[in-house]
Amino acid sequence: MRPFTYERVTDARAAVAAAASRPGAKFISGGTNLLDLMKLEIERPDHLVDISRLPLGTIEELPDGGVRIGAQTANSDVAADARVRTAYPVLSEALLAGASGQLRNMASVGGNLLQRTRCPYFYYTDSGCNKRDPGSGCDAIGGFNRTHAILGASDACIATHPSDMAVAMTALEARIELLDADGSVRTVAIGDFYRLPGDTPHIETVLRPGEMITGVVLPPPPPGGQLYRKVRDRASYEFALVSVAAVVSTDAGTGADGGTGAGGGTATVMDARVAFGGVAHKPWRSLAAEDSLRERPATMATYRAAAEAAMRDAVGQGGNDFKIELARRTLCRTLDEAARTAGAAGTARRRPGRGGNGHGAS
Missing domain, CATH: 3.30.390.50 (CO dehydrogenase flavoprotein, C-terminal domain)
Structure with missing residues (x-):
């Protein structure tokens, strides 16, 4: 692994300020995806901002009948929550299908939304991958592509998104809360949060530099x-x-x-x-x-x-x-x-x- 510096924060505004002040910084919470990528030198952050202690780990009922899930809530806690299981069973089912119990205990909601593709060419650093190394090509096209995209792909990338949770949240029309370095807050519909590959598959979301997910809002449960x-x-x-x-x-x-x-x-x-x-x-x-x-x-x-x-x-x-x-x-x-x-x-x-x-x- 490459050398990096580390700091732990306990305030959300301090977290985004710390990330914005260091161009090579990354947020880390459960680390279930980021640490693997760092070991392979696919991710090379100069600085890690530990946000795992932020007070963003609660599930709250909203006045309109919806639910707000803090970004630091463990996947296992969301899956087991009685309100989620009753009103949003599709979300609980998706989380339980997504990983082992050990991983669900560590993985956060925000981290789950931001996990990166499991395309093997993304992980094989001697192969061409525009997502990992823009301009290097996509060896999955014409290669081993059994698990790859059949919709929305481009000549630059045919990788798929790995999250089960995000699929359920898409059906539930979730909105993602984001905190910017200047302290401003915005919400983005999950359908608008992710980008299709086009010519820039390495740009995966609409997140701005230093911006951090603070929570996910689920609207009142749909009938049916x-x-x-x-x-x-x-x-x-x-x-x-x-x-x-x-x-x-x-x-x-x-x-x-x-x-x-x-x-x-x-x-x-x-x-x-x-x-x-x-x-x-x-x-x-x-x-x-x-x-x-x-x-x-x-x-x-x-x-x-x-x-x-x-x-x-x-x-x-x-x-x-x-x-x-x-x-x-x-x-x-x-x-x-x-x-x-x-x-x-x-x-x-x-x-x-x-x-x-x-x-x-x-």
Whole structure:
């Protein structure tokens, strides 16, 4: 490892001031990604600002019914929080699918959002990687690209974003709170926070120099069933080939083929949100899929049409061609189960003496 200096801060404004005053500075919290990259000399900070002791580790209910999660909250604490499990089960499921218990105990919410790609060419320092070394090329194009992007890629980079949590937060329309070096605070929708690669894949977010994530705000939970499904090469501690975060609300029917809607027929999808992981340089919100679902029967035919719409612009790189069909099938299965959850909650609400919050089960 290269030599670096280190300081620990206990005040958020002092943290951003310290980072802004040193051009080669990096924030460090759990270090579950940064330390590995430093050992490989992919990340070469001259100065580390330790923000792990900042008082940003709480989960707070907001007056409008939403939730604010501090940036230093451990992933394990978010996944286990009763409010998150009840109102935002898709987020809890994504976190539990994301890593081992040991890593979840160390990793922070802010660090999870900022983790870098697991593209092997990014880690192999003798290979061409525009994300690691701008202008060196992308050896994944024409190389081993089984895990790489099928949507939103460019001639400069076909890497994917690794976070499960960010996919769920995208479906939940989270907003990210940022503190600048001058003390100003701004919020950015998670859909606008990440950048597509274009010609500058090394610029991954809209963060300004010295700016720090202080929290994530989740709006009031959307109605309907929520589900996160992750397809990977092995069942434990692996990054997604394809993942889907779905939120589906129906007209209080069962939400499945042959199910009973409010009028006694097949249920209708009233609204839907769809986000993919493992397919793009950022968590991929599919507005095309959502548009094709609204006010359509909650049937497998509708889900297949949504899957076709979601993958209409997908492009394989040879080794990852299979991911296009895998993404279609994963979306169909996830939508079906989420709609069933929405329908079951609606049925419970209509039965005398039965409760139901309509947000699905964790």
